[in-house]
Amino acid sequence: MSNRAGGPPPIVYILGIIAISLGFWSLKDTLFSFANKPLSVISSDPDELLILGDTFSGYSTFRSPEFNEELEKSGISIRFENEFDQGERATRLEKDSADLIVTTLDQYLKHQPEGKIVGLIDRTVGADAVVLNTPKYSQLKSLNDLSQLIAQGQPLSLAYAADTPSEFLAQVLDIRFDGFNLSDFNQLKVAEASEAWQELQDPNQNIAVAVLWEPFVSQAREQGHTVVLSSEDAPNAILDVIVASDDLIREDEEKLTDFLSTYYRWMDQSARDNSQLKTLIQTDGNLSASQADLVIGGIDFFTSVEAGRWMEDGILSKRIEATAAILVLSGQLPQVPLAHELYSDRFIAEAVANTQSLIELVKADDPELATFLTGETNTQQPQAQQLTPEAIQSSQPIGDLEVRGEVKFGVGSAAIATQGQQTLTQLATEINEFNIETVAIRVIGHTSQTGSATLNQRLSQQRAEAVVQYLKSKAVNHNILAEGKGFSEPLSGVPANDSRNQRTEIRLVRINQ
DSSP states (O other): OOOOOOOOOOHHHHHHHHHHHTOOOOHHHHHHHOOOOOOOOOOOTTTTTEEEOOOOOOGGGHHOHHHHHHHHTOOEEEEHHHHHHOOHHHHHHTTOOOSSEEHHHHHHHHHHHHEEEEEEEEESSSSEEEEOOTTHHHHHHHHHHHHHHHHTTTOOEEETTTTTTHHHHHHHHHBBTTTOGGGGGGEESSSSHHHHHHHOOOOOOEEEEEEEEEEEHHHHHTTTTEEEEETTTSTTTTTTEEEEEEHHHHHHHHHHHHHHHHHHHHHHHHHTTHHHHHHHHHOOOOOOOOHHHHHHHHHHEOHHHHHHHHHHTTHOOOOHHHHHHHHTTSSSOSSOOGGGSSOSSSGGGHHHHHHHHHHHHHTTTTTTHHHHHHTGGGGGGOOOOOOOHHHHHHHHHEBBOOOSSSSOBBBTHHHOOHHHHHHHHHHHHHHOOOOOTTTEEEEEEOOOOOOOHHHHHHHHHHHHHHHHHHHHHHTTSOEEEEEOTSSSOOTTSSSSOOOOGGEEEEEEOOOOO
């Protein structure tokens, strides 16, 4: 998935001729839409495909008249309708009043309509973010600061757009971070992020947190609000998918295959040059050039080959399991479903084969284009820039991860007990959900006040270092720092010699911001 900037390389013009002669694709002008209202794509074909979605810019291709014209060359027509109620969107798919829906993975899992995921659209990589109201609450710089405000008894509100990635991001905070509970807030649910942004700026409101998307995230940052966590920090959290009804899968496999082949041909070629995309987003959203750049930069689109690889190699299964786990813990799903039963790669096989053929034609003359089409630039493991301890300690805190279970040690020892190892193994999996390039880890050890300060300081440091080494053994490759605090920071309201003070905190911080 990539949003390559700039114009196409010279080889692309040659490829255009090759592609036409082979029937792969024809170049079009309209690439993308950030429309505030749906574009009309109405066909007279009685056998048209009806797609339900919303005005999210990642779905703009399905609203494009030019894309519909391209589909009609294969004897297919589509009609795109906005259905903002996600539950109704799923119900209409089940009741055979829609052929396809486009939605986020979490919403698909939450409603589980009678249909399968047959294609992957995009993931957001920074377009969505949790923003703190630092201008109103000057001490509010992290989720830990938020916990302190709540402990003081201040009535606080949280604003977000319901049934959108904003709501899921709020749920991620609720499940993953210690001390952050949605139930502690008056939850102000709005229709879209622009309304949440307006509420956040209202001095008469007591909103401490808002979940926004671009361009409002950047506007909030410019006005002094703190971006505490974004989809760039958790780049696989928000995934958009294409879901086909069971009826369409059962009754018209050829039409579904042709539709997906045309879609991925269109996306494979159009994503290479974002200049027209930028112009369209700028016009439709009434944005400045810089704001349009932010929207484009926050979304990564799947190529056909990359979508196929995610399905075939089990990457999508892992994302389904991780997303479902959040929904289970938040009480929105009874159990984690069998992931492999929820999707099929059969219908994009033709699209993948077409693109693979093109890759073979161009890789000798344009290896960069070939790599882009395979999506391999996104499969390479990122490397964390090595930071000094001072740099990690001075980085903006995000918050402390919820430690499910206990990290226990032997009495007076830094040896991690078996139960503690199980807790840390699960914690390592959760840490690896976060971007190694934007998030670092502080492991902070604490003891109770028994014995000398020097002894406790040394023991807490040794225990923190033992946790760091264990996490590294479980493939946690982030910048990670061990810190021992001894008994210098007892829990509030807990006697200093109480064993409850013996704890390990896993604090995330934002780096390279």
